[in-house]
Amino acid sequence: MSDSRRSSGSARRAAGVRRASAQRSGQSSRPRAAQSPKGSSRTGKRAASAGGASRGTRAQSTGKRAAGTRSAAARRQKKNFLNYPRAGAKNPWRWIPSLRMIAGALALMVLAGLGFAVWLYNDTDVPAPSDFALAQSSRVYYADGETEMGRFSEINRTEIPADEIPENIKQAVVASEDSTFYENRGISPRGIVRALINNLSGGARQGGSTITQQYVERYHTGTNTSYLGKMREMVMALKIDQELSKEEILARYLNTIYFGRGAYGVQEAAQAYFNKDAKDLTDAEAALLVAVIPAPSAYDPANDQDKAVSLWDRVITRQVNLEQMTPAEGDALEFPETAKPSSENELGGTKGYLLVEVRKELLEQGFTEEEIDTGGFTIISTIDKEMQKHSVEAIKDLPDDRPKNNRVGTMTLDPATGAIRAMYGGPDYVKQAQNDATQSRMQAGSIFKTFTLIAALQDGYPLDSLWQGNSPQTFDGGWEVNNFANASYGTVTLERATASSINTAYAQLNLEIGPQRTRDVAVELGLPEDTPGLTEDAANVLGSASPTVGEMAEVYATLAAGGVHRERYIVESVTRPDGSSRYEHEKEEKRAMDQDVATNATVALQGPPTVGSARKLEGIMGGRPVAGKTGTSEKMRSAWFVGFTPQLVTAVAMFQPGEDGSEQSLAPFGGEQYITGSTWPTSVWGQIMSRSLEGQEFIDFAPAVPLDNEIRSRSQPSPQPQPTQAPPPEEEEPSEEPTEEPTEEEPTEEEPTEEEPTEEEPTEEPEPTDEPEPTEEPEPEPTEEQPSDPPGNGDNPGRGGGGRGKPTEKPTAEEQAAGIG
Known part of the structure; x- marks a missing residue:
């Protein structure tokens, strides 16, 4: 019984479990699905199961469609x-x-x-420092391209270790050039942005450079202005900042930077500016060296004291702001006194004038001083080594008793190009920085008559036109003109008046064409319009203007070139270290006068070297054709000879300044009683030209040609009374002031000089041979008579101020005496 109960209990428990399980299973299904009652048929269960499956299939299908829609949208997205x-x-x-x-x-x-x-x-690789070191010195060569004339700032640098560079200059350069030096990594983003904004806004281009970038630029890459170049520079700065310590970068920068005065590096800069070593620099001196870094030549106290003081104060202010010194310490500093800039040995002697002239021309062509001194250029000049040697020797060969303050300037040009072949500017540039060929100015004297001659030919007056050569003559306005020794020549041709440099004839001619014409021709041939004394007064024909030797060589070269003007120059070419061309002279020329006019003027100018005051050249030049003109200013304060052959032009001038720079009369020397253009200037010219042209072909000048505008029908000037004395030998000596000193003071001037006793032409007696029309003689009017019937007529073109160009006021005796002969 008990076993039956246990079995029945177990069965109930099992059924209870099943029911509970069935209930849980039903609760998990949809609410609409009813639970199966206990003991219901299995057919009902299958139907219920089939309905649930059908609903699941529909849900699954709907989910797939939704997923497909989302997939398509995803693909579109x-x-x-x-x-x-x-x-x-x-x-x-x-x-x-x-x-x-x-x-x-x-x-x-x-x-x-x-x-x-x-x-x-x-x-980007950082180049070796030696790449820059190889390109630091620029060399200047003679025209042969092989003989070195000199160097520009051969690198003057002594490197010192970082621990020997004084702390005060390190602090000063950081404060002035890059206050973030110790914090940045070689570049300054803030500085780059600031420079970029400035550049894009149209300001002066900036680089935003740090000290490291400046070191890279000067030690490795050279100057960069392109954006790509600046970017490479920044990359190099980044790399160098990683490779070197800040102290080493700063030391290399200070050992490399250019401080002016030919000094590279702080050690040589300290010597150049203060005559001391860098370790001994005071705070004030260190600040000044840093102040000149941006533009050493411009900011050097010797060139611009005010600017140097301003920048020096700026450096100190920045040091105070960075607490490198206290405001009290900054206020206590005083601007340091610097040593005078010393000329480099490269400029010593006569070649110093050549090198300075080369530098001057490079600056005019756009080079900077630092570029010239550090660019490593090969500079070919136009100077012929042998011609330069002859020019120097010609001055050295002057007599030993030549006064110490007697000075000479010479220049020789090639008229076909304008190239300067030789130049003597003085004995030693270091001792005398004034270039007597390009800077010193002297009254021109009778060499100015050439411009009146050319103007007359242009206005239609031929070489055989006639003019009164008697002395004295008084013109409208009371202008009295005398010839040398008050000699009278009678009626002379224009060609004879040129050969004998007859003042009275040329004064009449200048009034006839108008004094402005003389001035205009001088300018057309290349004389600067602002030449001191270049006026439109009647006395300008006698040479009251004061040109330089170089200027007169250039204008006479225009005549020698058949009327084509070419500016003189001394730099032929400049080549970079890599062989590429940096500069090449480009010939520029313009026609300044008709070629036939130049030909006839040259014919007239062959008179002085053959029968006139420079006839000693006949022997010196060995019969080579020469054209030129002597000139002596009033009171013999300057003496000239400017002449040419078809191949070369040379100008020579001599003057004598006093200790205070004032003009003095030339003191006689070498056995000459007077120093005039026909004495030592002509001798110097002859020595330079005869030796420079040695071995070259003898080339004749073209003969005179008829000009289309010549005035053939013209009245002849009234002849003056026969002179009571023969004209003196053709000396290039100025007459004394006629209204103050009698001509009796010059009796010895009429005596023939040593080299000329037998050369006086019989035609020096003016009346018998120089009067082409003796029928004009019946009117022996006194010399006081004004030339009331000058050649030509009032309608002749090119007459200047109209009529005879009367002077507006009476020129002084000094003006009318300037340039006799």
């Missing part, structure tokens, strides 16, 4: 990742880039920039 054109937006908004597109573009630019930076970093 993937195809238009940038959302451009913008989905769901209407025109025109759908075409405006979306934020997604803008962000993508920016990301792409960043990636490209990073890629470029990586490429640039890997592609």
Whole structure:
């Protein structure tokens, strides 16, 4: 019984478990599914099971469709990742880039920039310092391209170790040039941004350079102005900052930087400015050296004291702001006194004038001083070594009793190009920096008559036109003109008046054409318009203007070149260290006068070297054709000879300044009683030209040609009374002032000089041979009579101020005496 109860209990428990399980299973199904009652048929259970399966199938199908829809949408979204054109937006908004597109573009630019930076970093190498060291000294050569004339600032640098560079100059350069030097990594982002904004806004281009970048520029790369060059410079600065310590970078910078006065590095700068070593520099001196770094030549106290003081104060102010010194210490500093700049030995002697002239021309062509001194250029000059030697020797060969303050300037040009072949500016540039060939000015004297001659030919007066050569003559306005020794020549041709340099004839001619014409021709041939004394007064024909030797050589070269003007120059070419051309002279020329006029003027100018005051050249030049003109200013304060052959032109001038710079009369020397253009200037000219032309072909000048504008029908001037004395030998000596000193003071001037006793022409008696029309003689009017019937007529073109060009006021006796002969 008990077993039956236990079995029945077990069965109930089992049925209870099953029912509980069935209940839990029914609760897990949909609420609409009813529970099967206990003892229900299995068919009902299967139906219920089938209904549940059907509903599950429909749900599964719906889920698949939803998943497919989401997949298609995802595919559509993937195809238009940038959302451009913008989905769901209407025109025109759908075409405006979306934020997604803008962000993508920016990301792409960043990636490209990073890629470029990586490429640039890997592609940029820091060159060896020796690359810069090899290109520091510029050499100047003679025209042969092989003989070295000199160097510009051969590198004057003494490197000192970092621990020997004084702390005060380190602090000063950091305060002035790069206050973030010890914090930055070789570049300054803030400085780069500031420079970029400035450059884009149109300001002067800046580089935002740190000290490290400046070191790279000066020690490795040279000056860079392009953006790519600056970027490479920044990469090098980054690399160097990683390789070297800050102290080493600063030391190399201070050992490399140019401080002016030919000094590279702080050690030589300390010597150049203060005659001491760098370790002994005071705070004030260190600040001044740093102040001149941006532009050493411009900011040197010797060149611009005010600017130097201003920049020096700026450096100290920055040091105070960085607490490198206290305000009290800064206020206590005084501007230091600097040593006078010393000329380099390269400029010693006569070649110093040549080198300075070369530098001057390079600066005019756009070179900077630092570029000239550090560019490593090969500079070919136009100077012929042998011609230069002859010019120097000609001055050295002057007599030993020549006064110490007697000075000479010479210049020799090639008229076909304008090239300066030789130049003597003085004995030693270091002792006398004034170049007597290009800077010293002297009254021209009778060499100015050449311009009146050319103007007359241009206005139609031929070489055989006639003019009164008697002395004295008084013209309208009371202008009285005398010839040398008050000699009278009677009626003379224009050609004879040129050969004998007859003052009265040329004064009449100048009034006839108008004094302005003389001035205009001088300017047309190349004389600067602002030449001192270059006026339109009647006395300008006698040479009251004061040109330089170089200027007169250039204008006479125009005549020698058949009327074509070419500016003189001294630099032929400049080549970089890599062999590329930096500069090449380009010939510029213009026609200043008709070639036939130049030909006839040259014919007239052959008179002085053959039968006139420079006839000693006949022997010196060995019969070579020469054209030229002597000139002596009033009171013999200057003496000239300017002449030419078809191949070369040379100008020579001699003067004598006093201790205070005032003009003095030339003191006689070498056995000459007077120093005039026909004495030592002509001798110097002859020595230079005869030796320079040795071995070259003898070339004749072209003969005179008829000019289309010549005035053939003209009245002849009234002849003056026969002179009671023969004209003196053709000396280039000025007459004394006629209204103050009698001509009796000059009796010895009429005596023939040593080299001329037998050369006086019988035609020196003016009346018998120089009067082509003796029928004009019946009117022996006194010399006081004005030339009332000058050649030509009032309608002749080119007459200047009209009529005879009367002077507006009476010239002084000094003016009318300037340039006799």
